[in-house]
Amino acid sequence: MYQYDQYDQRLVDERVAQFRDQTHRFLQGELTEDQFRPLRLMNGLYLQRHAPMLRVAIPYGLLSSRQLRKLADISRRYDKSVAHFTTRQNIQFNWPRLEDVPDILAELATVQMHAIQTSGACIRNVTSDPLAGVCPDEIEDPRPYCEIIRQWSTLHPEFSYLPRKFKIAVSGAAKDRAATQVHDIGLQMVKNDAGETGFEVLVGGGLGRTPIIGQTVRPFLAKADLLSYLEAVLRVYNRFGRRDNKYKARIKILLKETGIEDFTRQVEAEWAHIRGQLVLDTAEIERVKRHFTAPDYQPASAGTLETQATAEPRFDAWLRNNTTAHKIAGYRSVFLSLKPRGVPPGDVTDAQMEAIADLADRYSFGEVRATHTQNLVFADVNQDELLELWQRLATIGLATPNIGKATDMICCPGLDYCSLANASSISVAEDIYSRIDDIDYLHDLGDLRINISGCMNGCAHQSVGHIGILGVDKKGEEWYQLTLGGSSSNDASLGERLGPAVDKASVAEAVETILQTYIELRHDDEPFLDTVRRLGINPFQERVYAHH
Amino acid sequence: MPIIKNGKIVNDTWHHLADDEPASAAPCTVSVARWLREKETLVAHGGALGLRIGGGDRMEEFVGDLDQFPLVVVEFPSMVDGRGFSVARLLRERHGYQGELRARGTFILDQVFYLWRVGFDALEFAPGVALEAALPRLQEFSVRYQAAADEPRPIYRQYAR
Numbered sequence: 001m002y003q004y005d006q007y008d009q010r011l012v013d014e015r016v017a018q019f020r021d022q023t024h025r026f027l028q029g030e031l032t033e034d035q036f037r038p039l040r041l042m043n044g045l046y047l048q049r050h051a052p053m054l055r056v057a058i059p060y061g062l063l064s065s066r067q068l069r070k071l072a073d074i075s076r077r078y079d080k081s082v083a084h085f086t087t088r089q090n091i092q093f094n095w096p097r098l099e100d101v102p103d104i105l106a107e108l109a110t111v112q113m114h115a116i117q118t119s120g121a122c123i124r125n126v127t128s129d130p131l132a133g134v135c136p137d138e139i140e141d142p143r144p145y146c147e148i149i150r151q152w153s154t155l156h157p158e159f160s161y162l163p164r165k166f167k168i169a170v171s172g173a174a175k176d177r178a179a180t181q182v183h184d185i186g187l188q189m190v191k192n193d194a195g196e197t198g199f200e201v202l203v204g205g206g207l208g209r210t211p212i213i214g215q216t217v218r219p220f221l222a223k224a225d226l227l228s229y230l231e232a233v234l235r236v237y238n239r240f241g242r243r244d245n246k247y248k249a250r251i252k253i254l255l256k257e258t259g260i261e262d263f264t265r266q267v268e269a270e271w272a273h274i275r276g277q278l279v280l281d282t283a284e285i286e287r288v289k290r291h292f293t294a295p296d297y298q299p300a301s302a303g304t305l306e307t308q309a310t311a312e313p314r315f316d317a318w319l320r321n322n323t324t325a326h327k328i329a330g331y332r333s334v335f336l337s338l339k340p341r342g343v344p345p346g347d348v349t350d351a352q353m354e355a356i357a358d359l360a361d362r363y364s365f366g367e368v369r370a371t372h373t374q375n376l377v378f379a380d381v382n383q384d385e386l387l388e389l390w391q392r393l394a395t396i397g398l399a400t401p402n403i404g405k406a407t408d409m410i411c412c413p414g415l416d417y418c419s420l421a422n423a424s425s426i427s428v429a430e431d432i433y434s435r436i437d438d439i440d441y442l443h444d445l446g447d448l449r450i451n452i453s454g455c456m457n458g459c460a461h462q463s464v465g466h467i468g469i470l471g472v473d474k475k476g477e478e479w480y481q482l483t484l485g486g487s488s489s490n491d492a493s494l495g496e497r498l499g500p501a502v503d504k505a506s507v508a509e510a511v512e513t514i515l516q517t518y519i520e521l522r523h524d525d526e527p528f529l530d531t532v533r534r535l536g537i538n539p540f541q542e543r544v545y546a547h548h
Numbered sequence: 549m550p551i552i553k554n555g556k557i558v559n560d561t562w563h564h565l566a567d568d569e570p571a572s573a574a575p576c577t578v579s580v581a582r583w584l585r586e587k588e589t590l591v592a593h594g595g596a597l598g599l600r601i602g603g604g605d606r607m608e609e610f611v612g613d614l615d616q617f618p619l620v621v622v623e624f625p626s627m628v629d630g631r632g633f634s635v636a637r638l639l640r641e642r643h644g645y646q647g648e649l650r651a652r653g654t655f656i657l658d659q660v661f662y663l664w665r666v667g668f669d670a671l672e673f674a675p676g677v678a679l680e681a682a683l684p685r686l687q688e689f690s691v692r693y694q695a696a697a698d699e700p701r702p703i704y705r706q707y708a709r
Binding site for chain 2: 010156238278
């Protein structure tokens with residue numbers, strides 16, 4: 001993975017000093033709350049319901065075991081020994097003290113980490129495919145470009161006070177595991193007719209209050225033009241994006257109001273001026289690529305895995321659900337499920353983080369990845385060691401065989417922690433979990449994405465959930481709107497609203513009814529999403545609202 | 549009123565003329581709207597003339613006139629309105645404006661580094677800001693990843709990394 005050089009390190013150190021000064025001035029009354037707000041947000045710091053929340057960047061989801069141990073240490077010393085992985089591959093601490101945040105940032109800087117631009121109206125942490133560099137369906141490893149974008153976007157003097165937040169995702173594989181179609185800019189690596197690799201550029205996707213699927217503004221962008229094109233899009237947005245209404249300030253609204261043709265023309269005209277001035281040099285691409293070399297893969301023995309799987313059905317279930325194919329024969333990528341029963345989705349304890357770090361060192365070359373579905377990945381595990389790894393993961397509660405299944409829910413912190421939330425989400429997830437906990441039933445349901453957000457901001461991406469659940473406040477009570485048929489993958493679509501919101505006590509039952517309806521109506525092993533797309537929402541609607 | 553100019557605190561003699569205020573012979577700035585409406589009269593007024601730009605002004609309407617202005621002021625109506633950062637880079641890097649480029653408004657110390665990077669060489673803070681505290685912030689960071697008005701090379705061309 002990328003290692004800081006002296007310049008990267010110096011910048012992060014200087015940023016710590018800057019934030020220490022800003023916090024001090026705020027506490028001294030030299031900065032007003034209105035002045036401090038954008039500054040602290042650009043360092044990932046929210047002032048929340050119970051305590052500040054600090055969001056730490058995990059650039060494109062990649063963590064070393066050393067960094068993970070530091071996060072464990074911080075959670076123990078400055079928090080309640082818990083941390084929360086987010087839907088943008090970041091990690092959050094929910095209980096630090098404001099006065100301690102500069103010290104936490106200083107700790108992070110010692111392991112080449114920071115909280116720069118994890119919130120605020122600026123370019124956020126770039127996200128990517130958690131299987132980057134190891135999946136068999138890859139056109140090119142997107143991580144070097146993610147790192148180049150990270151550096152370009154860090155403390156960008158022109159684009160730090162945008163109309164609203166700005167999120168970039170990069171995918172290098174045929175299957176989109178980075179949700180590029182629902183980002184402000186989605187970069188999908190593609191090959192052109194000449195066989196060169198570049199980027200298809202999508203703009204204007206986004207979730208939240210007005211979910212929209214991104215549109216292609218440029219089918220092929222050469223690598224040398226990556227930064228100039230990003231700068232052109234950002235400049236058009238910074239100048240012309242709406243600033244009069246924060247709910248209409250995202251680039252998706254600018255694109256919608258301008259129209260894709262006019263918007264594209266503006267971007268291309270801007271780009272024509274600057275593409276010659278801001279060239280991404282091949283030498284720089286090669287320099288960064290050298291940080292993402294393949295580890296020392298070892299051959300695996302033939303046949304052992306099959307024998308082990310046959311002998312132990314629980315291992316077999318985990319193997320089929322929680323591991324995936326690797327580009328190197330004899331290796332698999334392993335998902336660590338952060339969705340066991342009774343734990344808020346995405347939460348890990350300090351002890352678990354340390355255990356994960358040890359296991360990463362032992363089984364996966366010392367690296368861990370965070371996924372946007374709030375799980376973790378060991379990308380490079382030799383199949384001879386899978387059984388042992390499974391046993392060890394099981395002892396720390398991270399081997400629930402539910403990856404991509406109904407209980408692998410994406411869930412925001414909701415009313416329990418977040419000051420923006422209208423309704424709770426964690427307890428709803430728990431209610432649903434309790435109804436589909438049976439392992440055979442879970443696997444019979446197949447691939448299923450249930451996303452639960454506690455407010456319109458949609459941090460849990462409910463609008464692209466196969467089943468989306470959105471908490472709303474109705475006269476002080478928590479109600480929930482259900483949507484069906486969303487997806488953030490290659491076939492991206494927004495879920496369709498099922499009907500009137502249901503009260504909190506009825507959500508889990510409604511989900512159970514939807515799942516029962518699916519089981520009755522599906523053709524053979526037709527996945528849930530396909531059934532919904534084939535039949536539309538009517539049959540589900542009729543059943544859910546039958547008694548209303 | 550003191551401002552920061554070329555890295556020093558200096559006393560400023562420019563007067564920012566309201567749109568309905570008669571022009572005297574003293575150095576004054578006018579809004580883009582007024583400039584477009586009263587170009588000929590303003591040129592004839594005799595004193596030095598500067599232009600005040602808002603983030604919403606259409607650049608193509610005045611960029612042809614830039615060489616008439618020894619001072620261009622970019623207004624920052626609030627600290628979170630970042631349009632002026634793009635306007636400054638365009639004036640410097642695209643339209644080759646060489647005169648004094650001044651940021652004026654409610655920005656705070658913590659934005660000074662960015663303002664300097666995008667090409668401002670003068671800062672007119674809202675009243676009450678201690679300008680001495682702003683001076684060290686012109687160089688708040690020693691690392692610049694991006695090319696901008698102050699540094700035409702991105703980091704990978706500044707250093708052998």
